[in-house]
Amino acid sequence: MERVIEINHLTFSYGDGVVLDNVNLELTKGDFLGLVGPNGSGKSTLIKLILGLEKLQQGEIKLFGKPVNAFEAWSRIGYVSQKASNINTHFPATVFEVVSTGLYGQIGLVKRLTREHKQKVDQTIDRVGLTPYRNRMLAALSGGQQQRVFIARALVSNPDLLILDEPTVGVDSQSVDQFYALLAQLRHEDRLTILLVDHDIGVITSQVSQIACLNKQLYYHGDSKEFATRKQEILSRTYGQELQLIEHDHS
Numbered sequence: 212m213e214r215v216i217e218i219n220h221l222t223f224s225y226g227d228g229v230v231l232d233n234v235n236l237e238l239t240k241g242d243f244l245g246l247v248g249p250n251g252s253g254k255s256t257l258i259k260l261i262l263g264l265e266k267l268q269q270g271e272i273k274l275f276g277k278p279v280n281a282f283e284a285w286s287r288i289g290y291v292s293q294k295a296s297n298i299n300t301h302f303p304a305t306v307f308e309v310v311s312t313g314l315y316g317q318i319g320l321v322k323r324l325t326r327e328h329k330q331k332v333d334q335t336i337d338r339v340g341l342t343p344y345r346n347r348m349l350a351a352l353s354g355g356q357q358q359r360v361f362i363a364r365a366l367v368s369n370p371d372l373l374i375l376d377e378p379t380v381g382v383d384s385q386s387v388d389q390f391y392a393l394l395a396q397l398r399h400e401d402r403l404t405i406l407l408v409d410h411d412i413g414v415i416t417s418q419v420s421q422i423a424c425l426n427k428q429l430y431y432h433g434d435s436k437e438f439a440t441r442k443q444e445i446l447s448r449t450y451g452q453e454l455q456l457i458e459h460d461h462s
């Protein structure tokens with residue numbers, strides 16, 4: 212099974228403050244990992260290190276078998292940043308134009324889209340169910356629709372790994388359900404490997420195949436079904452306190 216992400220003995224600090232402490236983590240092709248933990252637990256820093264946006268201090272990260280500092284095939288990774296829809300949604304850009312920016316890493320900023328590129332953008336827009344909105348301005352869309360635009364932008368380069376950093380913040384429950392249905396479809400059809408950071412532990416547990424609980428250290432990484440049977444114990448250790456879990460769903 213192809214190893215998509217390998218993290219070994221990763222430690223990272225900002226000044227004197229340790230953010231990540233001896234973290235070991237592995238994802239193989241087709242995994243769907245949900246990463247959870249309290250605010251300030253190092254989740255976003257871990258994502259930045261995986262994406263090469265922060266420089267390694269101690270330990271090792273490999274992407275598709277190559278050290279992250281030597282990795283060049285960034286088009287294999289699609290990324291939806293935290294609260295991506297908080298960008299200036301009044302910027303005068305259509306759905307097609309926003310999604311097409313996901314190809315700039317391949318074609319460059321100054322080159323024009325070819326017919327094949329335009330077809331690829333349209334196919335990706337169709338995959339996320341936004342064809343009727345192809346020429347609609349981003350600002351005219353709902354929060355859930357904007358979310359799909361940013362997912363399409365991440366998918367248009369045909370990535371093997373999709374990383375999503377709290378993509379459902381501020382999105383209504385119906386759109387969240389549709390979001391997870393879309394991820395399930397992508398994983399089934401493309402064998403896409405997905406790393407999803409989220410705070411909604413109840414929902415994420417029912418959707419992903421694996422759970423990782425991070426609070427500077429990794430307190431759990433394993434099957435989501437096993438996690439469900441030990442949820443109280445694992446989360447109490449991760450969050451450092453006794454928790455009262457409130458179960459809910461979006462149905």
